[in-house]
Amino acid sequence: MAVFGLAIGTVIGLLMAFLRSYAPAPVRFLVTAYVEIIRNVPLLLIIFLLYFGLPQAFPRGSSGREWVLRILPDGERTFIVALAIYAGAYLTEIFTAGILSVAKRYLEAGRAIGLTRFGLARYVTMPIMLRAVLPSLSNTFISLFKDTSIAVSIAVPELTWAARKISTDYFRVIEAWIAAGLLYLVTCYAIAFVLRFLERRIKWTV
Amino acid sequence: MQVVWDNAHLMWNGLRVTLELSIVIIALSTFFGFLVGVGLTYGNVVIRFLLRVYVDTIRGLPLLVLIFLIFYGLPALKIQIGGWHLDTNLGRFETATLAFTLFASAQVGEIVRGSLGSIPTGQTEAARALGMTFWPRLGYILLPQAVPSMLPPWTNIAAELVKGTSLVTLVSMSDLLFSTRKIAERTGEMIPLYLAAAVVYFVICFTISRTGAWLGHRFETGTVR
Numbered sequence: 001m002a003v004f005g006l007a008i009g010t011v012i013g014l015l016m017a018f019l020r021s022y023a024p025a026p027v028r029f030l031v032t033a034y035v036e037i038i039r040n041v042p043l044l045l046i047i048f049l050l051y052f053g054l055p056q057a058f059p060r061g062s063s064g065r066e067w068v069l070r071i072l073p074d075g076e077r078t079f080i081v082a083l084a085i086y087a088g089a090y091l092t093e094i095f096t097a098g099i100l101s102v103a104k105r106y107l108e109a110g111r112a113i114g115l116t117r118f119g120l121a122r123y124v125t126m127p128i129m130l131r132a133v134l135p136s137l138s139n140t141f142i143s144l145f146k147d148t149s150i151a152v153s154i155a156v157p158e159l160t161w162a163a164r165k166i167s168t169d170y171f172r173v174i175e176a177w178i179a180a181g182l183l184y185l186v187t188c189y190a191i192a193f194v195l196r197f198l199e200r201r202i203k204w205t206v
Numbered sequence: 207m208q209v210v211w212d213n214a215h216l217m218w219n220g221l222r223v224t225l226e227l228s229i230v231i232i233a234l235s236t237f238f239g240f241l242v243g244v245g246l247t248y249g250n251v252v253i254r255f256l257l258r259v260y261v262d263t264i265r266g267l268p269l270l271v272l273i274f275l276i277f278y279g280l281p282a283l284k285i286q287i288g289g290w291h292l293d294t295n296l297g298r299f300e301t302a303t304l305a306f307t308l309f310a311s312a313q314v315g316e317i318v319r320g321s322l323g324s325i326p327t328g329q330t331e332a333a334r335a336l337g338m339t340f341w342p343r344l345g346y347i348l349l350p351q352a353v354p355s356m357l358p359p360w361t362n363i364a365a366e367l368v369k370g371t372s373l374v375t376l377v378s379m380s381d382l383l384f385s386t387r388k389i390a391e392r393t394g395e396m397i398p399l400y401l402a403a404a405v406v407y408f409v410i411c412f413t414i415s416r417t418g419a420w421l422g423h424r425f426e427t428g429t430v431r
Binding site: 036037039040041043046049053056057147148149152160164167173177178180181184189 | 274
């Protein structure tokens with residue numbers, strides 16, 4: 001769930017960041033509005049809006065409702081979309097900072113060898129930016145991964161949900177929650193470890 | 207849209223709880239966060255180790271798991287102190303405050319540690335040369351230089367805390383989101399109500415983050431040459 005949500009979110013984030021840097025002013029404003037709005041609203045509220053609000057927007061029997069139910073049949077899918085939207089906003093910030101941090105001389109060098117704007121973005125900006133943003137990217141990925149525990153609010157069978165079920169079914173409250181906490185901890189450390197390893201391997205000194 | 211105005215007083219009650227919770231948590235966690243940060247930077251090995259374990263554990267857990275752990279786990283603890291049973295069944299508000307303060311103090315502690323670490327060591331040496339002991343040094347020299355660099359991330363955390371208080375909905379505490387949800391389920395008008403709640407959250411958090419950006423500009427310290 002985290003993987004899908006974050007993958008889609010990364011795509012959104014990259015797209016928006018490039019839009020924000022290179023697109024005309026109205027588009028930039030829209031992107032900034034999207035980022036600011038999503039970042040200042042709790043994830044839980046976004047989930048509720050999507051999960052409860054969308055079915056209400058398309059009354060029963062309408063063609064829209066069929067589409068909504070086809071794309072977002074259950075809580076898990078809805079949560080992935082919500083997480084993708086949320087992640088996209090945060091990642092746009094990070095990628096924008098990354099794009100701005102690319103030194104001008106690289107862009108000029110790219111222009112000098114005849115790269116178009118797209119080529120420039122693809123061959124010069126992206127590699128440099130990706131290496132530069134890796135630390136804050138990994139931080140954000142970890143915290144977004146932890147946010148998947150919120151999916152329990154729309155009855156997605158998630159780790160937190162399982163812990164709650166165990167604690168209420170068997171009354172082993174503390175063991176259940178400490179076990180869940182340990183699992184999260186271990187996973188976060190594992191992700192951090194992998195990302196740190198990646199950082200070291202493709203370390204770029206500008 | 208009419209339904210929003212009809213039930214505005216209920217949402218206002220929820221908003222009051224959210225604001226109370228947020229303010230208390232921000233105040234408490236700033237205070238404890240300072241202690242954590244100072245301890246992490248200047249403590250002896252034992253203190254540093256304990257605080258490191260605390261901070262890393264808290265930052266590896268989702269906020270929701272922490273909330274559930276404290277909400278459901280704390281009353282389940284049966285602490286006996288010499289035959290006298292310690293009643294760990296706190297009220298709802300206090301439990302939420304405890305959970306969030308634990309979470310936020312770790313974050314603030316990290317910020318404080320970063321800011322304190324960025325002060326050139328020459329300052330500490332000069333203060334020591336003037337005969338200052340630890341606490342005066344901290345209060346008069348180090349903290350005033352650390353605070354400007356702390357302000358933007360701190361306002362970030364404050365905004366995140368306000369958004370995080372929405373999670374208490376999942377333990378049935380009557381904050382803004384919970385009230386909105388109850389009204390929405392009662393009336394069936396989901397979108398207007400949730401959008402209204404979103405607007406309220408947006409206004410609050412946007413104000414906080416803009417204030418943070420303004421503060422960051424206002425207290426911007428140039429680089430030391």
